Amino acid sequence: MLKTKIADIRKEVLQWKKEGLSVGLVPTMGALHQGHLSLIKQSLKKCDRTVVSVFVNPIQFGPAEDLDKYPRTLEADLELCKNAGVDIVFAPSQNEMYENTPHPNPPPQGGREQSRLSNDFFTYVIPPFFYTDKLCGKSRPGHFDGVCTVVMKLFNIVQPDYAFFGQKDAQQLVIIRKMVQDLNIPIEIVSCPIVRDENGLALSSRNQYLSEEGRKQALVLNKILTNIRACYNKGIQDVKALGETAFAFLNEHHELEYLEFVDKNTLENKTKADDDTLVLIAVKTDNVRLIDNCFMK
């Protein structure tokens, strides 16, 4: 069930295609949790065959980011996938994905121009600036270039009919959909709702970094979003007013990176919230950067 070579997984998928079976891909960086499992279950339900890819993609990490300490739990991931009924786990090495590339790393060094320099010896898929020069893209320059490039590679390797992405990474989801539309990729993108723990914390592999106290402080993201939605439902549409409600929840343990109101399809900034508005928040707490989001409706 585990495949590490591109040639091997291609062979298997080709056989499925010959048999007329539909294929679903769930791209992940591993450290699988119930959020990933919900994606996997969707794929198992919708497709004849399901591939889960597990690859910590170096080119989407900035130099000051957590590439080295990012949790790697392949054995547990395999167990989870096996129990769920996944057909193939594709877990390639970095070399398998970026061979023949003198400089797949270091990744983007920050800033629009610098991020381009990582591109001296490798072909990149670059999503539009209008979608990447904001939100997470602001503090993670080049991040979405790395994401789109590896997703395009995985799409070409697995050639799925459907690919499953979590609403948790909302900006990523919009950008992937835009890439699929712009480049006519013959794959249907399926999104799955955010999965939360019993306290409302959005599941994330990075939650593992949190101390016990940090987990408590981390609840602030969902609290702010829930309150904003409540205010909207009471009739407040002014984005500035809605945004200011956040401060009641923030304390000295929280570093607010952004709280933004955008159109859910185009990521255009809103001054007045409506039913198509997506609210996104990023907060650093306990030295862990966390993100969350919700639709107004």
Place this chain on the structure above:
Amino acid sequence: MLKTKIADIRKEVLQWKKEGLSVGLVPTMGALHQGHLSLIKQSLKKCDRTVVSVFVNPIQFGPAEDLDKYPRTLEADLELCKNAGVDIVFAPSQNEMYENTPHPNPPPQGGREQSRLSNDFFTYVIPPFFYTDKLCGKSRPGHFDGVCTVVMKLFNIVQPDYAFFGQKDAQQLVIIRKMVQDLNIPIEIVSCPIVRDENGLALSSRNQYLSEEGRKQALVLNKILTNIRACYNKGIQDVKALGETAFAFLNEHHELEYLEFVDKNTLENKTKADDDTLVLIAVKTDNVRLIDNCFMK
């Protein structure tokens, strides 16, 4: 046989795939000549079904380039394809290829940074700078970004097993191969040798721009290349010495843009020619920019 809609050609190709037929794609900008025909014949020979795309791709033209006057001869192109036995000619409108895009045009405005600005609202496939910051890429900034982006789109629309490109556009061919390798595109790239007229002029749609006198002056490209190869075969390997042989052929009607010696796979510049060396030349004559190239062996 003519299809103009993406949905229509997809439907047809899907049917072929279900029948287990192999598909060849010959991407062109139309104004088809015997050079294109040699690509088409290769595809017809190698594949069960052949698609020729005819699309003058705006995003690969610079603002001072010949987008508007580029020859458009769809009726003649269709006739040529029909007589050759092509299954589908895919000739989409600009809107069909770049709909939902506020700014597919204007194309890159020159310079590495500026070329990125065209990317505000559209996903681009950007080949590595090492391959594009030289030869034709130097005078046509952003050109290969536009080429790779449209080729990726065509690949995703047609999903061919094989795609055919002419050796005439040597830098383009190397860059397309690199893109296919880097992004794991499941398509085999087949190259076809340069086709020349009886005087040795490499066939090009842009030859139509030449006056009678211009056609004579244009022979200089092949003359220079042929002489360089002859010198190499006599034992001269020093690139500077080989390059200087060109001046005997150039006159006041010629504006030499470049004459370069590179590795045929990596486009790395050579100081000493060997059997893997590719020589490329670009000359402006009669106000027409012409390119040509040859292998040392």
